[in-house]
Amino acid sequence: MREYRNARQNKRAQQHSVSRFQPAAKVARRPQAVDLKAIARKAMLKYAFEPTFPPAVMAKVNSLDGSLPQRAGSQVRDMRGLLWSSIDNIDTEDLDQIEYCERAHDGEILIRVAIADVDAYVPKGSVLDMHARINTTSVYTGIETFPMLPDRLSKNLSSLPPGKDRLAMVVEFSVLQKGNVHMGKIYPALVRNKAKLVYEPVGAWLEGKGPMPKAIGDTQGLQAQVRLQDEASIRLGKYRAKEGALELETLEARAVIKNDQVLGLYVAEDDRAKRIIENFMIGANGIMSGFLESAGIPTIQRVVRTPKYWREIVEFADARGFRLPAFANAIALSKFLDREKIADPERFPDLSLAIVKLLGPGEYVMYDKRKPLGHFCLAVTSYTHATAPNRRYPDLIIQRLLKAALKRMPSPYGKSELMEASAWCTDRERAAKRVERFMTKAEAAVLLAGKIGQIFDAIITGASEKGVYARLLDPPVEGKIIRQAKRIKIGQKVKVRLANLDPKNGFVDFELAGNRPE
Known part of the structure; x- marks a missing residue:
């Protein structure tokens, strides 16, 4: 518990010792060299x-x-013979989980998710653990990744790369034909990833928009395996939607960088490959949370509270001709979102962003059975983060709690320490997102260098007392409108002129180009 207090004290000291970023200033129209790594x-x-x-x-x-850590052999199942695979981004090396499915009785599909046993290398209280609990998360800035754990661990020894034997914690659960889940099992295992797959080509193939990825064609049985995973994912997704899980779609632009140069910005689109991983991870996280909850073990849960700005959400929907109930209701909100996505898919991401801001952020809390909070957006009552222990400290905590519970040993964490850890991890997660958003702006400013005065098509993404924000359609850069018109609304299309850039301070400023918003 002392360590989390020390980390907060160090945070305050560092914030006082580092000068604040200065207000934006106009920059010369001639592009200047910018050290993005120094800015990050x-x-x-x-x-x-x-x-x-x-x-x-x-x-x-x-x-x-580099050898595998010692584990009690009789407790570790040898599951290297299964056709495990991972699906992730093309440049991802910190592979936290791999998946495998098989058909079971009565039309059920058995899902296994193997999660890297990071605790085996980073035991509680070790020098590696003490440092990981300071940052508590990997931070992705585009120009550079700041991992929670050193690369030799997170990208190698405690990762699940193809062709390597690795220790893992396996979560096993069944999906019925209707999409509901049967409580399964959790156990340690020895696994081997057979293929590293990439979201975009797998998604295009599943949707009939692209050829079969080479890695699938080269691995016997993997085509049928991935299609079975897709079938299970579709079941899970339909059931979640029926229960009121919110289908929100926000656009997060990421820089394309090569040799430290910003070449462009891209927005990753949703596809069926991403939904496989999303649905499987939601299922696995729910199983692990429910296991600890039913065992009566103090634990950390991931929650999104019932929205305190529900009244504003009701007014937002009412302005678009949809009546929501007076009290928060996820199923009703889900129906509103579905309608809006069908009616105007182009503007839906910006509508989603407005709803996300009103819903409030996710947070980590210590579970209290007297006051269960649940996850409003996922429409579940028991949820945690436990599938990315290389990248998130709460996941590492959950892994240790699971191991202790399975061995019927005392919990390695007391309630006070879990409360401290929950608050600190929430704080660090929000800070990491601020860093990442700031760097996206800085990288966008570098990309637009030399284009001050040019006019772009844009769409309004935010309008409040804090200001009005717009996103260019191409490239997808977001910035503030410094001289704005009245009666401007989220989702309106406008033409804007690039007014100011300040990469060092992460500012991109626009002004309306004399037109009336559509």
Whole structure:
């Protein structure tokens, strides 16, 4: 518990020691060299992250001989013979989970999710653990990734790369034909990833828009395996939607960077491959949360509280001709979102963003059976984060709790420590998102260098007392409208002129180009 307090104190000290970013200033029209890596590290320090690993951490990592940690052999199942695979981004190396499905009786599909056993390398209280609990999350800035754990662990020893034997915690559950889930099993296992697949080509293939990915064609049985995973995912998704899970679609632009140069921005689109992983992870997280809850073990849950701005959501929907009930109701809100997506798919991401802001952020809390909070957006009562222990500290905590519960050993965490950890991890997650958003703006400003004065098509993404924001249609850069018109609304199409850029301070400013919003 002391460590979390020390981390907060260090955070305050660093925030005072690092100068605040200065207000935006007009920059010269001639593009100037910008050191994005230096900007990223400055942003990390501003938000009290440690951007580098101390010598003691690196010494410990370098001392590891690369062999599998010792585990009680009789308890570890050898599941290397199953056709495990991963689906992730093309450049992802910190592979936290792999998946495998098989058909079962009565039309059920048995899903297994193997999660990297990070705790085996990062035991509680070790020098690696003490540092991981400071940042609590990997931070992705585009120009540079600041991992929670050193690369030799997160991208190698505690990752699940193809062709390597690895220890894992397996979560097993069945999906019925209607999409509901039967409580399954959790156990340690020895696994081997047979193929590393990539979202976009797998998604295009499943949707009939592209050829079969080479990795699938080269691996015997993998075509049928991925299609079975897709079938299970569709079942899960339909059931979640029926229960009131919200289908929100926000656009998050990411920089395309090569040799430290910003080449463009892209927005990753949803596809069936991404939904496989999303639905499987939601299922696995729910199983693990329910297991700890039913065992009566103090644990951390991931929650989105019942919206306190529900009245504003009701008014938002009413302005669009849809009546929501006076009290928060996820199923009703889900129906409104479905209608809006069908009616205007182009503007739906910006409508989604407005709803997300009114719903409020997710957070980590210690579970209290007297006051269960649940996850409003997912329409579930028991949920946690436990499928990415290389990248998120709460997931590592849950992994340790599960191990103790399975061995019927005392919990490694007391209630007070879990409360401290929940608050600190929530704080760090929000800070990480601020760093990532800031760097997206900085990288966008670099991309637009030399284009001040040019006119772009845009769409209004935010309108409040804090200001009006717009996103260019191409490239998908978001910025503030510094001289704005009245009666402007989210989703309106406008033409804007690029007015100011300040990469060092993450500012992109527009002004309306003399037109009336559509």
